[in-house]
Structures are given as structure tokens and as C-alpha cells.
Amino acid sequence: MTGVIPDKAIDGALRILVVEDEALIALELECLLDDLGHVTIGVVGNSQEAIALGRSAAPDVALVDIHLIDGPTGIEVARALSADQRTTVVFMTANSKRIPPDFAGAFGVIAKPYSERAVANALHYVAERRAGRTPPPEGLDGFRLAAMPEGETEFGAEGTGPDLRH
Amino acid sequence: MRSSAVNPGSAAEVATEAFAAAFSASSTPMVLTDPSKHDNPIVWANDAFLALTGYDRHEIEGRNCRMLQGEASDPTTIRQIRDSISAETQLEVELFNYRKDGSRFWNAMTITPVRDEAGNLRYYFAAQADMTEKHRLETALKGANDDLERQVQARTADLLAALEQKTALLHEVDHRVKNNLQVISSLMLLKARRTPEGEARDALQGMAERIGALSTAHRMLYSEGDVTRFNLQDFAADFLSDLTAGVDTDRMAINAEIDAVAVSAAMAAPLALMMHELATNALRHAFPDNREGRLTISARRRDGGLNIRIEDDGVGISAGVPNPAGFGRSLVDMVVRQLRGTIDWDEHGPGTRVEIKIPLDAATLSGSTS
Numbered sequence: 001m002t003g004v005i006p007d008k009a010i011d012g013a014l015r016i017l018v019v020e021d022e023a024l025i026a027l028e029l030e031c032l033l034d035d036l037g038h039v040t041i042g043v044v045g046n047s048q049e050a051i052a053l054g055r056s057a058a059p060d061v062a063l064v065d066i067h068l069i070d071g072p073t074g075i076e077v078a079r080a081l082s083a084d085q086r087t088t089v090v091f092m093t094a095n096s097k098r099i100p101p102d103f104a105g106a107f108g109v110i111a112k113p114y115s116e117r118a119v120a121n122a123l124h125y126v127a128e129r130r131a132g133r134t135p136p137p138e139g140l141d142g143f144r145l146a147a148m149p150e151g152e153t154e155f156g157a158e159g160t161g162p163d164l165r166h
Numbered sequence: 167m168r169s170s171a172v173n174p175g176s177a178a179e180v181a182t183e184a185f186a187a188a189f190s191a192s193s194t195p196m197v198l199t200d201p202s203k204h205d206n207p208i209v210w211a212n213d214a215f216l217a218l219t220g221y222d223r224h225e226i227e228g229r230n231c232r233m234l235q236g237e238a239s240d241p242t243t244i245r246q247i248r249d250s251i252s253a254e255t256q257l258e259v260e261l262f263n264y265r266k267d268g269s270r271f272w273n274a275m276t277i278t279p280v281r282d283e284a285g286n287l288r289y290y291f292a293a294q295a296d297m298t299e300k301h302r303l304e305t306a307l308k309g310a311n312d313d314l315e316r317q318v319q320a321r322t323a324d325l326l327a328a329l330e331q332k333t334a335l336l337h338e339v340d341h342r343v344k345n346n347l348q349v350i351s352s353l354m355l356l357k358a359r360r361t362p363e364g365e366a367r368d369a370l371q372g373m374a375e376r377i378g379a380l381s382t383a384h385r386m387l388y389s390e391g392d393v394t395r396f397n398l399q400d401f402a403a404d405f406l407s408d409l410t411a412g413v414d415t416d417r418m419a420i421n422a423e424i425d426a427v428a429v430s431a432a433m434a435a436p437l438a439l440m441m442h443e444l445a446t447n448a449l450r451h452a453f454p455d456n457r458e459g460r461l462t463i464s465a466r467r468r469d470g471g472l473n474i475r476i477e478d479d480g481v482g483i484s485a486g487v488p489n490p491a492g493f494g495r496s497l498v499d500m501v502v503r504q505l506r507g508t509i510d511w512d513e514h515g516p517g518t519r520v521e522i523k524i525p526l527d528a529a530t531l532s533g534s535t536s
Contacts, residue, residue, distance in 0.1 A: 022345070028352035031359055067341075094344030097337060113347040113381035116355070117411050142385070142404070 014038045014127055017059040019077055020092070021045035021069045029063070029092075032116050036123060047073035054081040061126055064106070066093040078104040088126055092119075096144075103146035110143050118142030195219075195294040197231065198280075201287060205230045206251065209289070218273075218296055220266035231292070234273070236264040247277065254279045254287055260297055272297035340388045347381045376442060379405065383438035387431055396434035398465060398472075399426045405438070406463070409445055417456060418449070423464040427472065430527055436501045437524075443494040443501075444476040444520055452480020452518060459517075471507075472524045479517040 016038050020026040026043045033040050041057050044050045046069040054062055054077070062081045066074035074091065075098070082089045082105025091099060094112035103109075107129075110122050122143035128135040189196055195215035199206045207228045216223060219234060226233070235244060239262045250257035256278045263273040274297045280289040351374055358370035386401050387393070402424040410420055429437065445463060453459045462477045498520075502509045507524035 022349060022352075024349050024356065025352045028356045028359075031356065067345075094348065095337075095341045111385055112344050113351055113378075113385065115378050115381070115408060117408060 012127060012131075014060040014123060015041050015057075016123075017041055017050070017054055017057065017062040017081075017087075018043045019045075019050040019054075019062060019064040019068065019074065021065065021067065025065075029119070032119060033123075036120055038123065045069045047077050050077045051080045054087065055084070058084055058086045060086070060088065060130065061123065062087055062089045063092050063110075064089055066091060066095050066098050072098055075100065075104045078106045082106060088130065090122060090126065106146055108143055108145040114142050195296075197292050197294070199231065199290045199292070201251070201290060206290065215294065218265075218271070218294060219263070225266070234263040236262070236270065238262040238270055239264075250277060251290065272301045336388065336393065343384060344381075347377065347384060351377045351381060375446065376439060378408070379438045379442035380435055382408070383434040387434055392428070394431050395428035396431045396437075397426070397428050398437065399424050401434070401438060402441070402463075402465065405441060405445075409449070413449060417458050418453065419460045421460065421462045423466070425466050427465070427467050427526075429472070433505060433524075436505055440498050440501045440505075440522070441474070441476075443498045447494045448476060448478040448480065448518065452478045452482070454481060457481065467526075468523075471526050474522040474524070475519065477517065477519045482513050482516065482518050 016033055018026055018029055018033075018040055020029065020043065023045075026045070030040045030043060041059050042053050044053055048070070050062075050064070050068070062077075064074045064078050064081070066072055068074055068077070072095075074093065078089045078091065081087050089104075089106040091103075091106050091109040092112060092114065093099070093109060096109055096111055099106070099109060107126065108122065110118055125135055125143065190212050192212060193214050195218040196212045197208055197215050198210040200209045203209075207230055208226050209228075211223065211226060216226075219226070232244075243259050243261045246259055247257060247261075256276070258274070258276045260272055260274045262270050264270050274295045275292050277290055277292045279287055280291050282288050354370055354374035354377060358367050358374060361367040361370060382404050383396070383401055386404070387396060402422060406420065406422050413420065441463070445461065448461050452461075457480065459478060459480050463475070465472060465474045467473075499509060502522055502524070505524045507522055510521045512519040512521070
């Protein structure tokens with residue numbers, strides 16, 4: 001259903017860092033991000049490079065797999081990159097059970113195997129939130145938000161997910 | 167035993183002699199003491215008593231029974247015996263006693279005051295039983311029980327460790343399967359991107375979508391609770407939002423009624439593939455030239471099985487391009503056969519109606535609807 005995806009990118013391009021050790025997945029993801037009108041600023045497969053590039057480039061969004069070349073280090077990457085207010089971290093993993101309760105500072109998780117639509121929806125949602133808007137949480141299947149800090153429910157009446165405005 | 171109280175030759179004397187003979191010959195150790203004499207000495211003991219204690223008759227007659235006590239004899243029990251004797255009441259106790267050779271045994275005794283016709287206390291009669299073996303068995307049994315308990319604990323710990331390992335393994339395999347599905351899907355889409363528009367590209371994209379349907383099904387597995395079940399309603403919710411996203415909702419209406427039914431996990435992939443084929447086929451081929459229409463999908467628990475119906479009001483299969491849904495249709499036929507179900511294609515239109523009946527296993531029928 002690739003035909004519908006470009007419509008989702010109308011809210012402006014995001015600068016995205018892809019942290020993924022599986023070359024094929026990374027390559028296809030890059031193509032998809034391109035289709036969606038976003039800019040991939042880098043693809044890295046290990047935690048040190050990910051953290052280094054993340055700190056120097058301060059991307060809008062970092063898509064982070066948990067299992068990297070150097071082990072289940074995606075959690076550390078998320079913690080390091082989310083320390084920078086300018087970067088929104090979203091996990092992309094087939095191993096959501098490894099995500100700690102505080103999500104290591106990440107905004108949410110796209111479960112693998114994902115559909116292209118799930119990625120498009122998640123990024124659209126992130127872009128809206130970064131712009132200070134609160135889109136309806138419908139159609140987020142495959143994308144799950146981090147738990148709310150102040151006992152808010154996942155899909156609360158007011159905003160969902162951490163506040164991304166800055 | 168003295169028998170001066172009865173007349174020689176009388177019936178009473180015969181009885182007394184018979185009793186004396188019986189007591190003497192009894193295999194139960196017995197002893198008689200005389201509290202009217204100093205220090206309540208033993209005045210009679212049977213052979214069984216001598217055999218139990220190892221003493222000769224002359225070594226015990228005239229002595230108090232406490233000669234059998236020793237270090238291991240419980241002072242509380244000894245006090246109990248003394249109190250009972252001074253109160254002239256009956257008592258049953260067990261006490262560690264010592265034989266002549268110094269070996270000890272558990273002596274279970276019943277001490278009974280014996281009175282004459284006037285009610286005056288004449289003797290104390292004590293019958294004994296060697297309980298050493300019984301105590302040994304009890305101790306052994308307790309030891310065996312403790313040992314069994316230890317073994318059960320060790321076994322339980324082993325099983326828990328094995329279960330933990332198994333759970334970790336399941337997560338690992340689950341993770342790998344999901345990752346591989348992602349790689350396969352990425353591979354298909356990459357190739358599709360590099361293929362010029364046309365039949366080949368459509369085929370690749372079609373395959374990627376099928377893998378997507380399988381992926382959705384797999385994502386639902388192991389996600390929570392019972393790993394052996396697959397919740398059709400959860401799958402349908404995800405699957406339908408995927409489907410709806412791909413159509414122009416002004417032109418097309420998709421309705422779905424899916425019962426909450428948790429089928430066996432083995433049915434997840436075939437069911438997912440089947441529903442995907444039927445729904446996408448309908449959307450792709452039933453409404454050419456921006457024709458408006460409606461697609462209705464229902465899955466209901468009926469008569470020991472699952473009834474799935476997919477219905478559209480489009481142009482019908484026969485009206486479509488020749489053999490438009492060829493591969494998809496044979497896929498569906500195959501999958502239905504695999505699920506031991508039946509399929510009925512009704513193309514007499516308007517539109518197409520496909521009805522599938524799939525038998526469910528006993529666990530699904532009796533079990534959860536959540």
C-alpha cells in the first residue's frame with residue numbers, strides 16, 4: 001500500500017538517524033524515509049558510532065534498534081541520544097520485551113516486523129507532536145508510545161506521550 | 167504368686183492358677199510390685215520380662231523398677247510414674263530403659279494399681295512392650311520424608327530453572343523470527359523499488375504485502391498471556407486498519423464484524439494469509455474504474471467452527487479481467503484445505519460472496535473468547 005504513504009509527509013521533513021545493524025533493513029528503511037520526504041542523516045550499526053553521530057548531528061529523530069553489532073546496546077544509545085532535547089528517540093525492534101519501564105528516554109516503539117505504513121504513521125505522529133499539536137492516536141498500530149510520566153494513560157484525553165515541544 | 171486367700175481345690179483357686187500360668191507364659195513382658203513393702207519392690211515377673219531386660223529372676227526380685235532407668239530416661243516421664251503411683255492411678259507412658267548389658271530400649275508400659283475386694287491397694291501391675299523398632303521406623307520415616315522433601319525442592323528448583331531457560335529461548339526464537347520477517351519484507355520492497363513499473367513490480371509488492379500479513383499475525387503471537395492461542399479479533403483490528411489505509415474511504419466502505427475467538431497459534435499464519443488474499447483481491451479487482459462499493463468481512467463462531475464471510479458489491483469475478491485473481495484464489499483454496507475447511511464462492515452477483523467454514527479444535531470451542 002505504498003501509494004498512500006507520501007501524503008503523510010506533508011508536515012515537513014525530519015532529519016533522521018537510523019541505528020540498525022541489519023544492512024537490508026537499514027537500506028529499505030532509508031528508501032522508505034526518502035519516499036516519505038524525510039532526510040536520513042546517517043545509518044550506523046554499533047552503539048559508539050550511533051552515540052557519536054547522534055551527539056554531533058543532533059537529528060530530529062533517531063530510529064534505534066535494540067540489538068546492534070555490539071550487543072543489546074540500543075538501550076544505551078536511546079538514553080544517550082534522548083538526553084539531547086532536540087532529538088526524539090523511537091525504538092524499532094523485534095524485541096520490545098527488552099525495553100526498560102522508563103523506555104530509556106525514548107518516545108515510543110515501532111514493533112518489528114513493521115509495515116511501511118506503521119513507520120509512516122509513527123513519524124507523522126512524532127512530527128505533529130514536535131510541532132506542538134496533538135494528533136488523534138488512532139491508526140498507531142505497530143507503534144506504541146512510552147508510558148506516561150504522571151500516571152496519564154497511554155491514550156489520554158489530553159496529549160499522549162512525552163512533551164516534544166522545545 | 168501367693169494364693170492363700172482362696173481355698174485349695176476350689177473353682178477360684180483353679181482360676182487363679184490358670185491366670186498365673188497364662189501370665190507367666192505370656193509373651194508380653196509383665197511385672198508385679200508390692201507397694202506395701204519398702205520401696206515398692208518387684209515381687210513377680212514373667213519370662214518375657216526377663217528376656218526383655220536380660221536379668222535373671224533373682225537379680226530383680228525385691229528391687230524397685232527404677233533399676234531399669236538410666237541417663238537417657240526422661241526425668242519428666244519418671245516424675246509422671248512416681249506421681250501416678252502415689253496417686254494410685256493407671257498410667258501409660260514410654261520411657262528409655264536399660265538392659266542388664268547396658269543397651270537401652272524404648273519401653274512402653276501400662277501401670278495399673280491392683281486392689282483387693284475391699285478396695286485396698288495390693289499391687290502394681292505393669293505390662294511392657296519394646297517400642298525400639300517402632301521408634302527406629304518413625305525416625306527412619308521422618309528421615310525419608312525430610313529427604314523426599316529435599317528432593318522435591320531440588321527438583322522444583324531444576325524445573326523452574328528449565329522453565330526460565332525455555333522462556334528465554336522462546337523469546338530469542340520469537341525475536342529472530344520477527345527480525346527475519348523484517349529482513350524478507352525489506353528485501354522484497356528493495357527489489358520492488360528497483361523494478362520498473364509493471365507486472366514484475368506488482369508481483370513483488372504483492373508478495374511483500376503477503377509477508378506483511380504474516381508479520382502482523384506473528385506480531386500478535388507471544389505478545390501476551392497464552393502463547394498457544396492466537397486472537398483473531400486483535401489480528402483483524404490491525405489487519406483492517408492496514409486495509410482501510412490503502413483505500414479511498416469516500417469511494418469504498420469496509421465493514422467488519424469479527425467475533426472474539428482465540429484459535430490455536432498454528433492457525434494464525436494460514437488464517438492471516440487467507441483473509442489478506444480475499445480482502446485485497448476484492449479491493450483490487452471488484453471495483454475497477456473508481457467504482458464505488460462496499461466490502462463486508464465477518465468472522466463468527468458457529469456450530470463448532472469458524473464461519474468467515476467476505477462479501478463485496480463489485481463487478482464480480484466473472485466480469486473482471488480474465489483470471490484476475492488466479493494466484494490469490496488458488497492460495498485461498500489451498501489454505502482452506504490445510505485448515506480442513508470448506509469454501510464456497512458465490513459469483514452470481516451482484517458482487518462476490520465467499521463463505522468459508524473452518525472446524526475449530528476442542529480447546530478453542532470450550533475455551534476463551536477473549
